Amino acid sequence: MSTLSSSTNRSSINQPSSINRTPVNRLSLRRVSRLSRAEFTLFWRNKTALVNALVLPAVMVGAYAFYARDNEMLTGNTSISVYILTGTVVFVLLLVVYYNLVTAYVARREELMLKRLRTGEARDGEILAAGAMPAVVVALAQVAVAVGLGAWLLGLPVPVNVVLLLVGLVGGIVLFVLLAAVSTAFTRNVEFAQISTLPVLMVCAFGSGALLPLSALPDAVAQVLRFIPLAPVVELLQLGWVGGPDGVGFVEAFVPARKPVAILVGWIVLGWMALRRWFRWEPRRS
Amino acid sequence: MTQVAVPAPRSSNVIELHDVTRRYGSFEAVRGVSFTVAKGELFALLGTNGAGKTSTVEVVEGLSRPSSGQVRVLGHDPFTERAVVRPRIGIMLQEAGFAGDLTVAETMRMWAGTTSRPRPVADVMAAVALEHKASVQVKQLSGGERRRLDLALALLGSPEVLFLDEPTTGLDPESRRNTWRLIRGMLAEGATVLLTTHYLEEAEELADRLAIMHAGRVVASGTVAEVVAAHPARITFQLPAGVAPEALPALPGALSVHCDRTNGAVEIRTNALQESLAALLGWANPAGLVLPRLQARSASLEEAFLSVADGDVSLADPRIEKVSA
Numbered sequence: 001m002s003t004l005s006s007s008t009n010r011s012s013i014n015q016p017s018s019i020n021r022t023p024v025n026r027l028s029l030r031r032v033s034r035l036s037r038a039e040f041t042l043f044w045r046n047k048t049a050l051v052n053a054l055v056l057p058a059v060m061v062g063a064y065a066f067y068a069r070d071n072e073m074l075t076g077n078t079s080i081s082v083y084i085l086t087g088t089v090v091f092v093l094l095l096v097v098y099y100n101l102v103t104a105y106v107a108r109r110e111e112l113m114l115k116r117l118r119t120g121e122a123r124d125g126e127i128l129a130a131g132a133m134p135a136v137v138v139a140l141a142q143v144a145v146a147v148g149l150g151a152w153l154l155g156l157p158v159p160v161n162v163v164l165l166l167v168g169l170v171g172g173i174v175l176f177v178l179l180a181a182v183s184t185a186f187t188r189n190v191e192f193a194q195i196s197t198l199p200v201l202m203v204c205a206f207g208s209g210a211l212l213p214l215s216a217l218p219d220a221v222a223q224v225l226r227f228i229p230l231a232p233v234v235e236l237l238q239l240g241w242v243g244g245p246d247g248v249g250f251v252e253a254f255v256p257a258r259k260p261v262a263i264l265v266g267w268i269v270l271g272w273m274a275l276r277r278w279f280r281w282e283p284r285r286s
Numbered sequence: 287m288t289q290v291a292v293p294a295p296r297s298s299n300v301i302e303l304h305d306v307t308r309r310y311g312s313f314e315a316v317r318g319v320s321f322t323v324a325k326g327e328l329f330a331l332l333g334t335n336g337a338g339k340t341s342t343v344e345v346v347e348g349l350s351r352p353s354s355g356q357v358r359v360l361g362h363d364p365f366t367e368r369a370v371v372r373p374r375i376g377i378m379l380q381e382a383g384f385a386g387d388l389t390v391a392e393t394m395r396m397w398a399g400t401t402s403r404p405r406p407v408a409d410v411m412a413a414v415a416l417e418h419k420a421s422v423q424v425k426q427l428s429g430g431e432r433r434r435l436d437l438a439l440a441l442l443g444s445p446e447v448l449f450l451d452e453p454t455t456g457l458d459p460e461s462r463r464n465t466w467r468l469i470r471g472m473l474a475e476g477a478t479v480l481l482t483t484h485y486l487e488e489a490e491e492l493a494d495r496l497a498i499m500h501a502g503r504v505v506a507s508g509t510v511a512e513v514v515a516a517h518p519a520r521i522t523f524q525l526p527a528g529v530a531p532e533a534l535p536a537l538p539g540a541l542s543v544h545c546d547r548t549n550g551a552v553e554i555r556t557n558a559l560q561e562s563l564a565a566l567l568g569w570a571n572p573a574g575l576v577l578p579r580l581q582a583r584s585a586s587l588e589e590a591f592l593s594v595a596d597g598d599v600s601l602a603d604p605r606i607e608k609v610s611a
Contacts, residue, residue, distance in 0.1 A: 038388060045387040112383025118349065119377040121443070123369070124402045226517020 031122045039104075043134035049104065053096045053138050060091050081154035086237045088146040089169065090208060090230060093176045094201055096139045101132055101180035103193045110189055114281045132177045139173060139240030160243040161253040168236030171264045175229055179269030185278035204230035215245065229267045234259030299323045299358075300447055300478040301346060306355035307592035308341050317342040317502035318355070323495075328469070328479040330489040334595045339482045340380055340451060342499070347377050347449050347478060359447060373402040376377030376445030378436050380452045380482075390416055390435060393424055394442065399444035413468060414438045414459075429456045437465060441472070446480045448472055454488060466491060486587045488521055498594050505594050517593060518584035519559035519565035521566065523577035537562040537567040559584060 043049055107113045117127045150156040159165050187196040208230035214222040239253050291407040301323035308316035316338045323329040332337045344350045345357055348364030364371045398404035409415045433456055444544040454462040489496050490510055497507035506513050518541050531545040539558025563582050570577055
């Protein structure tokens with residue numbers, strides 16, 4: 001060990017004038033990008049996260065694709081191919097974004113990394129955004145691959161309304177990042193995430209209308225299920241792609257989109273409030 | 287009110303606490319703590335476990351809001367004006383973690399990426415003697431190496447104010463000396479340091495001023511000399527064979543004289559060590575008495591601390607049998 005050099009860099013730093021010229025730090029993209037670089041490194045070194053995020057969805061997409069290609073009845077029906085694609089998005093949102101992030105946030109909290117990051121200059125939102133970055137980038141890449149494969153193998157139609165498609169996708173990602181952060185409040189450790197994530201995973205997987213069309217369910221049940229977090233995302237994706245069950249055009253698609261957009265925004269606001277209320281930056285002291 | 291925009295007089299105090307309290311539910315961990323730390327000063331906060339040191343420091347660092355009272359760091363509220371204060375301070379928590387899968391260099395580069403004015407990563411890594419561990423994953427570091435990495439991150443942002451919560455716990459003696467040297471180097475460059483420690487010699491070595499906390503309050507504060515001055519010096523010896531305790535002379539400045547009748551051990555507490563000792567020797571020498579195992583020593587910080595830890599804040603100690611005064 002030696003003492004820190006007191007050469008030029010030091011003297012320029014500790015000039016008295018720096019006391020008056022206080023750098024007020026606003027939201028900083030530089031900090032988010034530097035923190036996410038570390039998060040990407042950690043993601044690549046975490047074999048479990050890699051398998052959950054990369055291999056599982058790929059297997060799913062492949063299975064869907066072969067299943068669809070071997071069934072001319074399915075490939076001939078555009079609405080079925082759109083169901084398959086939205087099912088893939090659902091799978092990616094739930095596994096890659098939600099489940100993966102619950103474990104990542106809990107791991108950072110339990111190893112006291114979040115506590116350390118909060119002693120620095122990074123703001124709370126920057127820390128959480130950087131933590132979410134690998135999951136979000138991987139999710140977007142997978143959706144892009146799924147769309148490409150879908151277009152190639154399933155003959156996906158050209159989307160009716162790309163705006164609604166993107167609102168659904170981006171809103172879904174934001175919502176499930178928030179839900180993941182909120183879920184850490186009742187997740188004691190990384191292992192427990194396998195159990196604590198089940199309620200959201202199960203309700204969303206089977207109730208969102210992605211794997212099972214809501215129209216196939218009794219009306220009363222379908223009306224209730226429209227309000228679960230993932231349902232408006234699926235509805236917007238299907239509206240944006242084929243104009244929903246009625247196959248409406250670009251302009252007309254905005255009218256039925258109002259309700260799912262309102263529900264999605266409502267969930268994001270609720271998620272944000274829950275985050276502020278319950279998120280913990282340190283392990284609970286027993 | 288005709289005054290317009292007169293800037294408040296800039297206090298030379300970098301840290302100011304006024305009557306700060308902190309409650310967890312019904313438990314009051316900090317009960318009205320006030321102190322100030324001037325620019326360039328090292329202020330040490332001592333106390334037993336659970337005395338409220340870390341709870342106090344967390345409030346000064348802006349990690350928590352005080353339940354009541356006022357805190358100012360560099361003239362700002364560290365909690366509500368976190369964005370203004372953080373770029374100018376460095377925090378080494380008693381317990382903060384790392385991502386075990388990142389290497390030392392990756393961890394430092396990540397931290398540098400979040401600071402406004404980072405020093406060169408290589409310089410800081412060399413300063414804490416971790417350059418040979420640059421590409422080692424943090425999970426493979428020893429406890430002492432992790433503690434040095436902790437310190438490196440706190441130093442990385444060229445802080446004007448440094449918060450060090452037990453910085454040398456778990457370090458070997460050599461690393462501890464080196465950490466002390468780094469801290470002195472920061473002080474020499476004009477930084478202000480708030481240090482908590484369990485090691486009293488660390489406080490004696492480094493602190494300009496210190497406060498001892500007990501049960502959420504500051505019970506003693508000042509320079510090491512001032513804090514120690516409130517505690518008596520001690521003279522101890524064996525009573526020579528054939529001399530009765532009652533034969534001991536009255537000693538000027540002595541607060542108490544205690545004699546254990548079973549083994550003849552005498553302990554004198556005094557506020558005037560030199561006068562008491564002179565009087566004692568002035569009694570023993572002419573009589574040709576040898577006082578076996580004679581020792582005379584001023585109070586140390588350790589004695590001051592232990593008397594606080596025992597709850598013995600006043601000097602009246604009922605356990606001392608006063609045979610004369």
